[in-house]
Amino acid sequence: MTDIAASSFVRQDLVSERAAPVKTTGFVGFVRTRLLNSPTNILLTILGLLLVWYIVVPSIKFLLVDAVWSGNDRTACLAENAGRPVGACWPFIQAKSTQLFYGFYPEAERWRVNLTFALGAVLLLPLLIPRLPAKSVNAGLFFLAFPAVAFFLLHGGGIAGFGVSWVAGLLQLFADSISGAGEAVVGLSKTSAAGPALWAIGSAIVLVGTLLHWVIFPLTWLRDQMLASGQGPWPDFLITAVIVSVILFVLGGGARVGSRPLITCLATFAGIAAVIKLMGLDRGGLPIVDTRLWGGLLVTLVIAITGIVASLPIGVALALGRRSTIPLIRIFSITYIEFWRGVPLITVLFFATYMLPLFLPGNFTVDGLVRALIGVSLFTGAYQAENLRGGLAAVPRGQGEAASALGLSWWKTTSLIVLPQALRHVIPAIVNSFISLFKDTSLVSIVALFDLLGSLRASFADPVWTTPSTAFTGFAFTGIIYFIFCFGMSRYSLFVEHRLNAHRRN
Amino acid sequence: MTDPIVKISGLNKWYGEFHVLRDIDLAVNKGERIVICGPSGSGKSTLIRCINALEEFQEGEIVVDGIELGPNLKHVDAVRREVGMVFQSFNLFPHLTVLDNCTLAPIWVRNIPKKDAEATAMKFLERVKIPHQANKFPGQMSGGQQQRVAIARALTMNPKVMLFDEPTSALDPEMVKEVLDTMVDLAEEGMTMLVVTHEMGFAKEVANRVVFMDAGQIIEANTPKEFFAAPQHARTKLFLSQILR
Numbered sequence: 001m002t003d004i005a006a007s008s009f010v011r012q013d014l015v016s017e018r019a020a021p022v023k024t025t026g027f028v029g030f031v032r033t034r035l036l037n038s039p040t041n042i043l044l045t046i047l048g049l050l051l052v053w054y055i056v057v058p059s060i061k062f063l064l065v066d067a068v069w070s071g072n073d074r075t076a077c078l079a080e081n082a083g084r085p086v087g088a089c090w091p092f093i094q095a096k097s098t099q100l101f102y103g104f105y106p107e108a109e110r111w112r113v114n115l116t117f118a119l120g121a122v123l124l125l126p127l128l129i130p131r132l133p134a135k136s137v138n139a140g141l142f143f144l145a146f147p148a149v150a151f152f153l154l155h156g157g158g159i160a161g162f163g164v165s166w167v168a169g170l171l172q173l174f175a176d177s178i179s180g181a182g183e184a185v186v187g188l189s190k191t192s193a194a195g196p197a198l199w200a201i202g203s204a205i206v207l208v209g210t211l212l213h214w215v216i217f218p219l220t221w222l223r224d225q226m227l228a229s230g231q232g233p234w235p236d237f238l239i240t241a242v243i244v245s246v247i248l249f250v251l252g253g254g255a256r257v258g259s260r261p262l263i264t265c266l267a268t269f270a271g272i273a274a275v276i277k278l279m280g281l282d283r284g285g286l287p288i289v290d291t292r293l294w295g296g297l298l299v300t301l302v303i304a305i306t307g308i309v310a311s312l313p314i315g316v317a318l319a320l321g322r323r324s325t326i327p328l329i330r331i332f333s334i335t336y337i338e339f340w341r342g343v344p345l346i347t348v349l350f351f352a353t354y355m356l357p358l359f360l361p362g363n364f365t366v367d368g369l370v371r372a373l374i375g376v377s378l379f380t381g382a383y384q385a386e387n388l389r390g391g392l393a394a395v396p397r398g399q400g401e402a403a404s405a406l407g408l409s410w411w412k413t414t415s416l417i418v419l420p421q422a423l424r425h426v427i428p429a430i431v432n433s434f435i436s437l438f439k440d441t442s443l444v445s446i447v448a449l450f451d452l453l454g455s456l457r458a459s460f461a462d463p464v465w466t467t468p469s470t471a472f473t474g475f476a477f478t479g480i481i482y483f484i485f486c487f488g489m490s491r492y493s494l495f496v497e498h499r500l501n502a503h504r505r506n
Numbered sequence: 507m508t509d510p511i512v513k514i515s516g517l518n519k520w521y522g523e524f525h526v527l528r529d530i531d532l533a534v535n536k537g538e539r540i541v542i543c544g545p546s547g548s549g550k551s552t553l554i555r556c557i558n559a560l561e562e563f564q565e566g567e568i569v570v571d572g573i574e575l576g577p578n579l580k581h582v583d584a585v586r587r588e589v590g591m592v593f594q595s596f597n598l599f600p601h602l603t604v605l606d607n608c609t610l611a612p613i614w615v616r617n618i619p620k621k622d623a624e625a626t627a628m629k630f631l632e633r634v635k636i637p638h639q640a641n642k643f644p645g646q647m648s649g650g651q652q653q654r655v656a657i658a659r660a661l662t663m664n665p666k667v668m669l670f671d672e673p674t675s676a677l678d679p680e681m682v683k684e685v686l687d688t689m690v691d692l693a694e695e696g697m698t699m700l701v702v703t704h705e706m707g708f709a710k711e712v713a714n715r716v717v718f719m720d721a722g723q724i725i726e727a728n729t730p731k732e733f734f735a736a737p738q739h740a741r742t743k744l745f746l747s748q749i750l751r
Binding site: 398401403405407408 | 558560583586587589590591593595597598599600601610611614615659660663
């Protein structure tokens with residue numbers, strides 16, 4: 001023993017390492033120090049065991065032990081026929097599985113749904129695994145090409161024109177609505193007290209509309225010529241490809257930056273052409289399956305994935321907008337966020353489904369599913385914006401200053417320095433919103449869309465399968481499906497968080 | 507005599523109603539090393555932050571290497587490309603490795619191919635004596651190492667002028683020396699430097715001129731020898747008597 005009370009002390013022999021006392025490590029140590037180390041903990045341990053006994057055991061008994069595994073109708077799942085207590089009625093799920101997965105999607109066309117999901121999985125999985133190469137091509141295919149392909153696969157139909165026709169169509173709609181507004185004002189002038197003034201304003205607006213029609217006339221003329229040529233979308237496709245390539249070439253810096261961007265652009269168009277040819281889009285495409293026939297897990301996934309993919313860019317734009325120094329952008333962002341956060345999703349869906357058509361021009365209809373998609377995306381976008389704002393606020397001001405001092409523009413500073421750090425801060429919050437969005441998709445059943453849960457409830461109506469355990473079985477099954485997706489997202493977010501925050505580990 | 511590389515004339519700046527910089531005139535010749543000192547709140551940092559337009563100003567003009575920076579802050583980007591800056595709190599990008607920190611600006615601002623940018627970055631990391639840490643993240647390094655990376659990062663852009671905003675104030679005493687040594691090396695290579703610092707030893711050893719500021723104005727500017735041996739203004743004398751014990 002050294003005399004540590006002495007005012008001067010010099011250690012002579014260094015203390016060598018010893019093993020820890022047995023009772024503090026291993027299983028025994030764990031039980032002693034974590035489960036039974038205080039009266040409160042002993043109580044909590046007992047409560048935990050009781051919880052397992054009363055919840056986990058009956059669940060397993062219901063789902064597996066007492067479950068009925070085969071049968072053709074309700075009689076198999078009745079206790080008096082089985083001669084024992086009956087748990088889950090799995091034949092019911094088996095009989096209704098197509099309805100739960102596809103809704104009323106025609107049986108002959110279901111391969112299209114399977115193909116879409118297979119394609120999505122094939123593109124998504126390598127995107128999620130960091131080690132695999134070619135992330136930018138992969139991301140481009142998944143986020144840009146896949147939605148278009150998925151649309152034509154799931155919905156069907158072909159294309160009559162391409163870029164030029166679409167631009168012409170949009171511009172024409174714009175010009176038409178201006179002329180329409182002008183005519184409406186002129187119409188008002190006949191009954192109003194301020195007649196002449198209104199008439200002058202209305203005529204001016206009509207004049208603007210007419211002028212616009214003249215301005216875009218070359219485009220519309222070109223479109224009509226191409227439509228009349230009977231070559232399908234191909235002339236339009238070629239012209240669009242040439243125009244886009246030339247614009248890219250000129251804006252990208254011409255020959256100075258080399259031919260790489262041009263080659264990428266042309267390869268993209270070649271890919272689009274291949275897809276058009278392969279799916280026969282130029283010849284009408286696949287038979288159209290109206291979205292009213294879609295249902296089940298298909299609808300749930302379409303809404304959830306669209307919502308997840310669309311809400312993040314909306315959120316980023318709004319979060320940046322809310323911090324903007326330009327008052328108009330800031331006020332717009334704040335108004336948008338506060339509006340959407342202040343309204344329940346059900347109201348948004350009702351509004352999108354039943355009231356939006358009243359505001360759109362008469363000949364302009366939007367598909368019911370698309371309306372729900374837009375509603376869900378805009379709604380979740382507002383939440384994502386607030387999540388991201390927290391992340392942006394957590395990035396020190398010096399980061400932006402350092403980037404500016406190096407000569408990076410605002411856009412590059414934001415996209416290379418500020419946003420990557422902000423996103424890392426709020427991964428848990430963002431995934432939280434994704435998970436909540438995934439489960440909120442079940443709300444679309446109130447606007448006559450049959451998602452997974454809606455299809456399930458519809459299938460309860462079938463008298464062939466009414467048994468005491470049908471409802472429990474159905475909810476247990478859908479619950480498991482929801483849980484698998486949500487738990488998957490949750491675990492993946494932990495993985496991403498761990499990986500991206502490598503810099504915070506010392 | 508060639509034109510000064512940095513010329514500040516009639517610079518005035520207000521934060522709202524508060525007049526932080528008053529009639530600043532300062533010319534820095536090529537290769538000159540200027541140390542700016544003064545009590546806190548005297549506007550030293552604000553002054554050098556005006557030179558690369560991190561702060562805007564309301565009156566006056568700053569010319570950097572012939573590029574004019576007026577109150578409307580035109581040519582901000584051109585000026586920033588010529589001026590490197592090192593901050594008190596390093597401000598390395600924590601989500602990027604040391605090497606990526608040093609190649610980001612050359613790649614995205616000067617459009618230099620990645621390979622060349624990495625070669626240049628390694629050259630500068632060797633100069634600040636941390637090439638073997640190139641693949642670490644800033645959070646895994648000591649403060650002194652981080653500050654040396656920050657210096658290397660600024661140098662990769664080939665600046666004509668380097669600004670240092672209290673580069674050693676956030677460091678442990680043991681690490682101050684390694685950063686100051688790097689700065690001395692840089693000075694010996696002929697870099698034009700404007701340094702805000704309280705390291706009077708550095709000022710004596712390296713500076714061509716010491717500028718003393720108080721209440722937003724330049725009180726006294728002189729060679730270090732004269733400045734420390736025979737300060738003229740009463741405020742300077744008081745300041746020096748406070749810090750030199």
